[in-house]
Every structure is written in C-alpha cells, then in structure tokens.
Amino acid sequence: GAGVSQSPSNKVTEKGKDVELRCDPISGHTALYWYRQSLGQGLEFLIYFQGNSAPDKSGLPSDRFSAERTGGSVSTLTIQRTQQEDSAVYLCASRITGANVLTFGAGSRLTVL
Amino acid sequence: KNQVEQSPQSLIILEGKNCTLQCNYTVSPFSNLRWYKQDTGRGPVSLTIMTFSENTKSNGRYTATLDADTKQSSLHITASQLSDSASYICVVSGGYSSASKIIFGSGTRLSIRP
Numbered sequence: 001g002a003g004v005s006q007s008p009s010n011k012v013t014e015k016g017k018d019v020e021l022r023c024d025p026i027s028g029h030t031a032l033y034w035y036r037q038s039l040g041q042g043l044e045f046l047i048y049f050q051g052n053s054a055p056d057k058s059g060l061p062s063d064r065f066s067a068e069r070t071g072g073s074v075s076t077l078t079i080q081r082t083q084q085e086d087s088a089v090y091l092c093a094s095r096i097t098g099a100n101v102l103t104f105g106a107g108s109r110l111t112v113l
Numbered sequence: 114k115n116q117v118e119q120s121p122q123s124l125i126i127l128e129g130k131n132c133t134l135q136c137n138y139t140v141s142p143f144s145n146l147r148w149y150k151q152d153t154g155r156g157p158v159s160l161t162i163m164t165f166s167e168n169t170k171s172n173g174r175y176t177a178t179l180d181a182d183t184k185q186s187s188l189h190i191t192a193s194q195l196s197d198s199a200s201y202i203c204v205v206s207g208g209y210s211s212a213s214k215i216i217f218g219s220g221t222r223l224s225i226r227p
Binding site: 004040042093100104 | 154156158159215
C-alpha cells in the first residue's frame with residue numbers, strides 16, 4: 001500500500017484480556033519497528049525486524065509482549081493478560097534497506113480498563 | 114548513556130510568529146539526526162534529516178541546524194501557521210542497522226494560537 005497501515009485504530013479491553021495489534025508495512029520495506037508512546041511521553045522502542053534475521057526484542061517490557069512478522073510483511077504485536085499500564089499508542093514503522101527515514105503508521109490506541 | 118533531550122517541553126505562540134525548538138543529544142557514535150512532526154492522532158512524519166557534515170537544512174518554513182561538536186540541533190519555524198500545532202520529535206541514530214541506536218526525544222508540543 002501507499003503507507004504503513006495499522007489496525008485497529010482504537011482498542012478498549014478489560015484488564016487480563018489478550019490483544020493483538022496488526023501492522024501492514026509499505027511493500028518492499030524490509031525493516032519493521034514497533035514503538036510504544038504513552039501519554040505525553042516519547043517513543044519507547046519495543047521490537048525490530050530486519051528481513052530474515054532474528055528480531056531484536058530488547059525493548060519488550062515483559063514476557064507478556066510478543067511479536068511476529070509473517071512472510072517478511074505483516075506483523076502482529078500481541079499483549080497477553082493486559083494491565084492498565086499497557087494503555088498507550090502502539091506505533092509501527094517501516095524502512096527500506098539503506099534508507100534513514102522511518103515511515104510511521106497512525107498507531108493503535110490501546111486502553112486497558 | 115545514549116540520550117536525546119528536547120526543550121522546551123511545550124510552547125505556545127501566536128500565529129505568524131517564529132520559534133525555535135532545541136535538541137541536545139549524547140548518542141555516540143553519531144550517524145544522523147532527524148526532526149519529525151507528529152500531529153495529534155497521527156504517526157510521526159519526517160521533516161528533515163541531517164548527517165554529521167551538514168550544518169543547516171531547510172524544508173519550507175522549517176530550518177534545522179546541527180552542531181556535531183556541541184551535539185546540539187535546533188528546529189526553527191518561520192511565520193508559524195495554525196497547522197504547525199503538533200509535537201516535534203528529535204530522533205538521533207547512532208547506526209543504521211541497530212534499532213537500539215535509534216533514540217527518540219520526548220518531543221516539544223507546539224501550539225499556535227490565532
């Protein structure tokens with residue numbers, strides 16, 4: 001597609017439930033990033049996929065968070081047993097190999113009640 | 114520790130006025146610095162990219178400067194418009210393949226009042 005597409009745009013869930021957030025990067029972009037942005041805060045790195053290499057998971061805050069990228073394209077971020085502190089906007093970005101610019105999606109706003 | 118500090122945290126100016134946003138960083142080794150604009154409810158969008166050898170780069174009414182010696186950058190907005198109201202994020206890369214080297218500042222929230 002023309003840009004990075006994320007869904008859902010908004011998700012309200014109850015504490016303890018699992019959620020899945022989807023990112024569809026720009027076609028041909030080999031690098032994909034997930035970030036978390038809490039209200040009034042900067043972007044917090046979560047995970048990074050580059051081609052067929054093992055992902056960099058160093059930013060995942062706990063083992064309740066996981067992500068996968070199937071076929072080098074669409075990525076899913078899964079949060080298990082959600083907590084209220086997980087409430088944030090989850091941003092996905094993609095980048096073509098060799099480029100310096102990240103193209104961001106509009107984000108998925110997660111609210112955990 | 115790799116850090117990116119932005120100031121001010123928030124700023125309110127009248128339409129038509131100029132303003133300057135600041136970014137100080139300690140990321141090393143340095144690869145490039147980018148300014149992003151993030152409108153409310155949207156993802157960040159790149160405004161400028163600057164490498165070590167570049168001192169100034171303009172994009173319309175936006176002009177970014179970089180002093181790699183003092184590790185400071187600024188974003189100057191000229192003749193502000195209501196549509197400039199957004200968060201401006203300074204992002205510094207210490208490499209081009211490691212995600213952990215892409216460090217985001219917490220942003221400056223700019224509000225333009227008519």
